[in-house]
Amino acid sequence: MSQTETNVASSETLGFQAEVKQLLHLMIHSLYSNKEIFLRELVSNASDACDKLRFEAIDNPELFQGDSDLRIRVEYDKEQRTVTVSDNGIGMSREEAVANLGTIARSGTKEFFSQLTGDKQKDAQLIGQFGVGFYSSFIVAQKVSVLSRRAGAPETEAILWESDGQGEFSVTTVEKADRGTSVTLYLRDGEDDFLDGWRLRETLRRYSDHISLPIQMLKEEWDSEKSQQVKTTEWETVNQANALWTRAKGDITDEQYKEFYKHVAHDYDDPLAWTHNRVEGRSEYTQLLFVPRHAPFDMWDRDAKRGVKLYVKRVFIMDDAEQLLPGYLRFVRGVIDSADLPLNVSREILQESRDVKAIREGSAKRVLSLLEDMAENKAEDYTLFWEQFGQVIKEGVGEDAANKDRIAKLLRFASTSADGAVQSVSLADYVSRMKEGQDKIYYVSADSHAAAANSPHLEIFRKKGLEVLLMSDRVDEWMLSFLREFDGKQLASIAKGGLDLDKLADEEEKKHQAEVAENFKPLVERLKTSLGERVKEVRVTGRLVDSPACVVVDENELSPHLQRMLQAAGQQAPDVKPILEINPDHALVSRVKDAPDADFDEWSLLLLDQAMLAEGASLKDPASFVKRMNKLLLGQSA
Numbered sequence: 250m251s252q253t254e255t256n257v258a259s260s261e262t263l264g265f266q267a268e269v270k271q272l273l274h275l276m277i278h279s280l281y282s283n284k285e286i287f288l289r290e291l292v293s294n295a296s297d298a299c300d301k302l303r304f305e306a307i308d309n310p311e312l313f314q315g316d317s318d319l320r321i322r323v324e325y326d327k328e329q330r331t332v333t334v335s336d337n338g339i340g341m342s343r344e345e346a347v348a349n350l351g352t353i354a355r356s357g358t359k360e361f362f363s364q365l366t367g368d369k370q371k372d373a374q375l376i377g378q379f380g381v382g383f384y385s386s387f388i389v390a391q392k393v394s395v396l397s398r399r400a401g402a403p404e405t406e407a408i409l410w411e412s413d414g415q416g417e418f419s420v421t422t423v424e425k426a427d428r429g430t431s432v433t434l435y436l437r438d439g440e441d442d443f444l445d446g447w448r449l450r451e452t453l454r455r456y457s458d459h460i461s462l463p464i465q466m467l468k469e470e471w472d473s474e475k476s477q478q479v480k481t482t483e484w485e486t487v488n489q490a491n492a493l494w495t496r497a498k499g500d501i502t503d504e505q506y507k508e509f510y511k512h513v514a515h516d517y518d519d520p521l522a523w524t525h526n527r528v529e530g531r532s533e534y535t536q537l538l539f540v541p542r543h544a545p546f547d548m549w550d551r552d553a554k555r556g557v558k559l560y561v562k563r564v565f566i567m568d569d570a571e572q573l574l575p576g577y578l579r580f581v582r583g584v585i586d587s588a589d590l591p592l593n594v595s596r597e598i599l600q601e602s603r604d605v606k607a608i609r610e611g612s613a614k615r616v617l618s619l620l621e622d623m624a625e626n627k628a629e630d631y632t633l634f635w636e637q638f639g640q641v642i643k644e645g646v647g648e649d650a651a652n653k654d655r656i657a658k659l660l661r662f663a664s665t666s667a668d669g670a671v672q673s674v675s676l677a678d679y680v681s682r683m684k685e686g687q688d689k690i691y692y693v694s695a696d697s698h699a700a701a702a703n704s705p706h707l708e709i710f711r712k713k714g715l716e717v718l719l720m721s722d723r724v725d726e727w728m729l730s731f732l733r734e735f736d737g738k739q740l741a742s743i744a745k746g747g748l749d750l751d752k753l754a755d756e757e758e759k760k761h762q763a764e765v766a767e768n769f770k771p772l773v774e775r776l777k778t779s780l781g782e783r784v785k786e787v788r789v790t791g792r793l794v795d796s797p798a799c800v801v802v803d804e805n806e807l808s809p810h811l812q813r814m815l816q817a818a819g820q821q822a823p824d825v826k827p828i829l830e831i832n833p834d835h836a837l838v839s840r841v842k843d844a845p846d847a848d849f850d851e852w853s854l855l856l857l858d859q860a861m862l863a864e865g866a867s868l869k870d871p872a873s874f875v876k877r878m879n880k881l882l883l884g885q886s887a
């Protein structure tokens with residue numbers, strides 16, 4: 250080790266942030282069965298550190314200080330019982346070490362901690378999704394020391410970070426001859442199998458072969474006198490050491506793709522699917538894009554990092570290059586390596602570049618093809634995908650006009666023809682089941698699946714055996730404003746406008762409807778007068794079977810559900826007066842029809858209020874509603 254002198258005066262002991270303590274504890278106890286992942290994580294960090302240096306050195310070549318052969322080294326020491334992973338990458342300053350190795354400053358942290366259950370297996374999976382990282386060292390180490398010098402900092406300003414993972418860590422200013430970071434693990438009792446050149450090499454090849462930098466270990470030779478392998482002083486490279494995405498597809502195994510994904514996505518789980526292509530022509534680039542198995546914790550966080558890693562001619566440029574994919578594909582992870590962009594490309598340039606536009610369009614198309622293929626050939630995977638990312642894909646309908654039709658085919662919905670809240674019905678499925686004479690795709694939207702599935706508006710559709718899509722995701726109403734039709738069929742809300750089911754009604758029904766409309770005219774007029782400004786209109790409907798009344802709005806007006814959403818979001822929403830529709834065949838309506846004048850206002854308000862409740866609205870004056878209902882239940886007259 251090149252540490253020569255410890256300046257005690259500059260040493261301080263700090264406590265880990267509470268979340269780190271919790272994470273460390275969980276990690277040690279839940280991930281033990283997969284303990285060798287610490288090596289993958291440390292190598293992954295070392296590789297990122299070298300990438301960062303190479304990028305900073307584009308503008309500031311002095312940072313290399315004559316040593317631009319970036320590499321990662323793994324050593325072990327049987328006497329000391331240590332394993333060390335070192336790199337000559339960017340290194341860390343004192344502040345960086347304290348911040349990076351003492352806190353978790355990542356979006357999604359709150360969500361992660363709120364989802365922990367205490368069940369080891371479930372939590373282990375959550376930790377994996379959250380990101381394991383440096384702290385996984387403590388699964389096998391009783392003490393970890395990190396010696397690091399930031400590129401460009403003087404020799405005397407290196408730091409030594411040490412911790413036993415119990416709650417505190419110390420940082421001391423020390424000397425270090427070369428830049429970069431060296432992480433040493435003092436193994437716990439019983440972890441001696443990592444003190445073995447063969448075991449380490451095997452683990453590195455399995456987990457880290459895709460790393461584009463050389464990972465070196467000291468060569469070992471058989472010593473016949475000692476009858477064991479002994480280390481020489483010569484370094485040898487133990488991985489393939491070229492960027493995985495530049496290799497030919499046929500030379501890459503599924504395992505290698507999966508391990509590469511874990512490195513770029515900081516995920517612990519395998520990806521669900523990937524697409525790897527070299528694009529030539531006007532714009533030249535390679536894309537290796539992955540669809541994760543789980544939504545990240547920060548998918549709904551506006552400030553969350555997103556996007557893929559951008560490389561230019563194999564040089565790492567930036568993480569989270571969100572310009573390279575449209576927002577509704579923000580869950581996609583991977584790498585795009587451009588042959589055309591300048592090395593000094595900035596985020597601002599990315600926004601305006603024509604090459605970037607070509608990459609974004611090309612990448613979106615590739616991901617859509619990947620999803621289409623999954624939907625068609627791997628139904629189970631697609632179900633999983635939709636559960637995790639369906640709501641985000643729906644944003645694409647409004648966001649990506651050029652691909653709207655392709656995205657519409659990928660959509661899945663809950664439906665009256667399927668079980669429960671699972672979204673499994675495609676628009677094409679729906680169209681294939683449409684009844685003769687049916688020319689619209691019907692849907693109902695509400696605040697929750699239960700409210701949609703029990704909507705009174707569904708009654709006539711159930712009776713006629715017509716399928717209705719049930720929408721209850723927040724994004725649905727917004728999406729529907731862009732999705733007016735599919736396959737030439739209009740999408741129609743069953744809670745809006747007059748229902749035009751005439752084509753589907755038989756002669757007898759039509760006759761019945763005409764008769765009742767005439768018969769109920771006086772009641773309709775009475776209700777109108779009684780309810781006054783509360784309603785826009787009152788009319789007789791054929792859409793109800795079991796309910797006495799329902800409320801609807803006009804075709805071009807905001808649905809009540811959308812109105813509530815806007816109001817909840819603090820936005821101005823126009824007050825839309827509902828149209829009250831009554832079921833002429835319902836006993837309660839007959840009761841109202843025969844009600845004496847003295848009671849009539851009470852009855853009409855009761856009808857309106859309960860129709861509002863069934864629709865999901867909250868009443869402005871619920872107490873009066875209850876009083877009124879009780880009174881009428883007890884049969885008391887005014």
Ligand SMILES: Nc1ncnc2c1ncn2[C@@H]1O[C@H](COP(=O)(O)OP(=O)(O)OP(=O)(O)O)[C@@H](O)[C@H]1O
Nearest residue numbers: 294295298340341349350380381382383384430515
């Ligand atoms: N070898 C290294 N050289 C320089 N910085 C490092 C090194 N190892 C870790 N770091 C810094 O510490 C931070 C925290 O590392 P850690 O592995 O915990 O998380 P991460 O890599 O950001 O994400 P994940 O937890 O998903 O792996 C890194 O983001 C990096 O800034």
